[in-house]
Amino acid sequence: MTEAEKHLDLPLEEVLGDRFGRYSKYIIQERALPDARDGLKPVQRRILYAMLQDGNTADKPFRKAAKTVGNVIGNYHPHGDSSVYEAMVRMSQDWKGRHPLVEMHGNNGSIDGDPPAAMRYTEARLSSISVEMLQDIEKNTVEYIPNFDDSIEEPVVLPAMYPNLLVNGSTGISSGYATDIPPHQLGEVIDAALMEINNPACTVDDLMTVMKGPDFPTGGIVQGTDGIKKAYETGRGKVVVRSKTEIETLKGGRKQIAVTELPYEVVKSNLVKRMDEIRFDKKVEGIAEVRDDTDRTGLRIVIELKKEADPQGVLNYLYKNTDLQVSYNFNMVAIHNKTPQLLGLKQLLQAYISHQKEVVTNRSQYELNKAERRQHIVEGLKKAISVLDQVIEIIRGSNDKRDAKTNLTASFDFTEEQAEAIVTLQLYRLTNTDITTLEKEAEDLAEQIEKLRGILASESKLLNVIKDKLAYVKKTYNEERRSVIEEEIEELKIDLEVIVPSENVIVSATKEGYIKRTSYRSYSASNEEPPGMKESDDLLYAAERNTTDTLLLFTEKGQYVYMPVHELSDIRWKDNGQHIGNIVPLEADDSLVRVIPVSEFSDEHYLTFFTKNGVVKKTVLSAYQAQRYSRALVAVKLKENDRLVNVDITDGSKEIFIATNFGYGLRFAEEEVTPVGQRAAGVKGIDLKTGDSVVNGFSISPDGPPETVIVTHRGAVKKMPLKEFDTSSRAKRGLVMLRELKQNPHLISSLQPWDGKENGLRIQTETGALKTEDVGSMRRSDRYSNGSFVIDTKELGTVTDAWPALDYQSLQKANEGNKESNN
The missing domain is CATH 3.90.199.10 (Topoisomerase II, domain 5)
Incomplete structure (x- = not known):
């Protein structure tokens, strides 16, 4: 054979597929998954x-x-x-x-x-x-x-004389398959197996009358019989497993929560550590101490509460935010007929019963063969004793053992096995007692053989043997059920006012995405100094809010961050806040656009979104209430080249105003925008010229804002009444807001609603320069004016953005007002 003939030229995909297929088959069948028969x-x-x-x-x-x-x-x-x-x-x-x-x-x-x-x-x-x-x-x-x-x-x-797979459960992960079968109560499993034997047509509902559900060794409370039933029918289902807890009242009226049983496979030390972290971080108010009092008498975790705390509220919070309550997902995969299969309860019981039929058949056949061999020997010994003198004479006259066996076989028609038994018989066995014993043994053997043949010939008798053994195992090893089964999964309602202390704080967010909450003590000590932030940064939002409120933080890419105020880091007024990207992961080129505080997520209010490409979308506010918020959530579906420019909260009866970069403004009724779902895209709000884009959009109510302030890229500012715009309809071009110039026309960099309460206008240029302009004393202009120049663009560069300057000093006045009312 040549060197070239020793090697096979095969495609890599084929080789990898073949090798991994063999490996996967081995892992599935020979390592990670249990057998349906013995578990x-x-x-x-x-x-x-x-x-x-x-x-x-x-x-x-x-x-x-x-x-x-x-x-x-x-x-x-x-x-x-x-x-x-x-x-x-x-x-x-x-x-x-x-x-x-x-x-x-x-x-x-x-x-x-x-x-x-x-x-x-x-x-x-x-x-x-x-x-x-x-x-x-x-x-x-x-x-x-x-x-x-x-x-x-x-x-x-x-x-496996009992259904071990259901009794002890199993868990494992292999290639493409995983299994999670919970443990069950031995007596209930055996009762279910007996029911399946007696009535193979029984349903899962019938089986669940005796086999209630999982029985975990750590006890706990299992909620959701619908999930159990689904799992028993299909092999997959979900239940909630909750710790066993008790609220105890101490001397002096203080209360504590005692935990005596944990959900299955929850690591106690990790749970205690997590609950203590919640106490330390003050994520829930009212926990004084978390203590592990487990000793040789049993498991016990104690959560000591402060005097004013609501025990049930704290407990509900811990159920929701720790492993004090977990979900258990059935995934009943086992090896059946040499292949991994998802099996329901009936299939698992049938696999076990089929295995037991085979075991009892094989055992009966083995014992029958053994009994028949012994019966044959006993018959030979009885015959030999009846002609004992001749037998002894033949043995004494033989040359050796082999010769003796041959002579006995020839003289009395003994078989080889009988002759062997006779020549190896000890002399003391020739007493009358042993002759009687042989006769008794022959009777017993005949009875045993008849019984074994009956088992092998009759399936009902074979099943009775299995049932007797199962009954024996239940009688010998049965224990009390440890887990309690509850029909419904209790919905956890957490009252924030109970869990979180109701406290007024100052919440602030900056243009660059730094956010914080500050106590009034820190804010008051600042002597009206500006908040801590980078030199290039500016306030986007600053207001007094309650710790029970929620902030919705919207980003350019149409996402939002759901942030309860009480979960914000408590940071001093003079210090920079926490960047939004450190709270939840955001894309590198995403940035904060708008902060909207929410006290109650009602169905009567809407969030209205405005995008750079002229799209408007309206969605009911309650759709943005999130249960899980560890990452940014979708607020509006945007096309690849689109960006969110503003979000406004409306009540369905307002008007919409949209302004574009080329200087067009459109006003129309809010009811023209039909509410859609949270993840949906919107509708066309304004008809844009090629190259044009929306700079801002907002809602207008009858009582304000009465004016708008426009800033152009050439550094011009003008204040204009909104009554200059007649109400039109959606998806039109709109009216011009600037006087057209043939050379170097003005483009709008920013348009902001103005009600006269603002503390000036902050204008930013492409060089990063920031300037505050007093708009209050500025005279009003019509649509055909380009305003007054306030920025030297040759020195500072063109204007890129502008926004109302937030009056953080007025928060101090609000704080003083709160003090007076409290006094």
């Missing part, structure tokens, strides 16, 4: 079988865990020792499995997530219920296959 993954099955082979059973002393791990790796499972030991430890943890299959001496970890001691320190043995998993395995009840090096054989599945 065990291969490593778990090998650990139990290795311990049985080593005599490491419940009635024997404990042995070093390292010895078992070594046996498993050396004989059955050629993988890392840590993975085998971890699997062994998990089978011993009574907070992970409902009925642990392994008993362990020493540190086997804790519900706090502590790791177990090294396997050289711990000792283990099979638990008593493991006997039922392995019982009669030596009677050819299950199929065996060669181990990895063909030196010995191992079982493909264990006999």
Whole structure:
């Protein structure tokens, strides 16, 4: 063979696909998913079988865990020792499995997530219920296959005399498949299996009359029978698992919350740490201390409350924001007929019952063969005793054992097996007592053979054997249910006024996106100094708000950040705020456009959006109330080259005014814009010329603002009454607002509503210069004026933007007014 012929030229995709396919099949079938019959993954099955082979059973002393791990790796499972030991430890943890299959001496970890001691320190043995998993395995009840090096054989599945997959549950992740099967109460599972045996046509509703739902080893409250039923029907479903809590009243009237049971697989130490962080960060008012009082008598976490705190309000907040309450998602995937399948409750029970039929059939056949062999021997011994003198004479006259067997067979028609039994018979067995014993044994064997043949011939008798064994397991190992099942998932309503102390604070946001809340004490101490911010930055929003309010922060790219005021960082007035990008992730080129405070998300108010391309969108305010707000949410759907220029809050009866860069203004009734959904795009608000864009849009009410202030890119400013514009209809070009010039015409950089309460106008140029202009004393102009020049564009560059200067000193006056009213 030449060198070239030794290599195959194959496409990489084909090779990778083939190799990964083989790997995935191995991971799915031989590592991560349990078998539907015995509920065990291969490593778990090998650990139990290795311990049985080593005599490491419940009635024997404990042995070093390292010895078992070594046996498993050396004989059955050629993988890392840590993975085998971890699997062994998990089978011993009574907070992970409902009925642990392994008993362990020493540190086997804790519900706090502590790791177990090294396997050289711990000792283990099979638990008593493991006997039922392995019982009669030596009677050819299950199929065996060669181990990895063909030196010995191992079982493909264990006999499993009870439905272990449902009792202890399973969790695992493989390639393309994952499984999450919760533990259940042993007696209920057995009752469900018996119901399925007695009435194969029973429904999931029928089964749920005896098998209520999951029963977690850590207890807790399981809410949502609809989710349980869906899971039992389809294999997938969702329930809520809540801690068991009690509100206790102490001397002096103070109260505390005691937690005595946790949701399944919640790490206690992490939960306590998270609740203490909430206390420390003052995200919920009223928690004085969080303490872990767990000891050998049982689990107990205590949340001490302040005297004025509302216990139920605090508890609801903790349910919603910590693992004191979690969702559990059923995903009942198991290996059935050598393939991973999503199985409902009936299919799981049927898979188990089918396995038990096979186990009982194989065991009965094994015991029948054994009994028939023994019956044949007993018949031979009885016959030999009846002609004992001749038998002895033949044996004494023979040359050796082989010759004696041959002579006996020839003289009395004994079979080979009978002759062997006769020549190996001890002399003391020839007493009258043993002759009687043989006759009794023959009767017993005949009865046993008849019974076994009846089991093999009749399915009803075979099923009775299975039912008797299940009843025995239930009687021997049944325990009380630990988890409470509740029909409905309780809706958690958190009253912010109860959880968050109602407090007036100063909230401010800057053009560059820095936001903060400031206490009145810090604000008052500033002596009317401007807030802390960068030199190039300016205030976008500053107002007195309550901690129970919410801010909606809208960005250029049509997103919004839902920010409860009480969750804002409390920062001194003189310090820079926290950048919005540090609160939630934003794209690098996105920026803050508008801040809208909301006290109540009602259906009677709307948010109206204005975009650079002339689109207007109106959506009911309540659509923007978010439950989860760890990231920026979609406020309006924008095209790729569009940008949000403004957002206004309206009541449905106002008018809309839109202004463009080329100097057109359009006024129309708000009712022309039909409300749409939160994620929808809007409608055409104004008809733009090619190259034109919207600089601003806002709503107008009958009582104001009466005027608007226009700033052009050439540094001109003019104040103009809005009555100059007649009400038209949507999607028109609008009316001109500037006198047309043939050379170097004015373009509008900014247009702002003006009601005379503003503290001047802040104008920004392309060089970054900021100038404040007093607009109050400026005379009004009509639509055909270009205003007065206030910026030297040759020196400072063209104007890029302008906005009303916020009067943060007036907040001080409001603060003083609050003090007087409080006094």
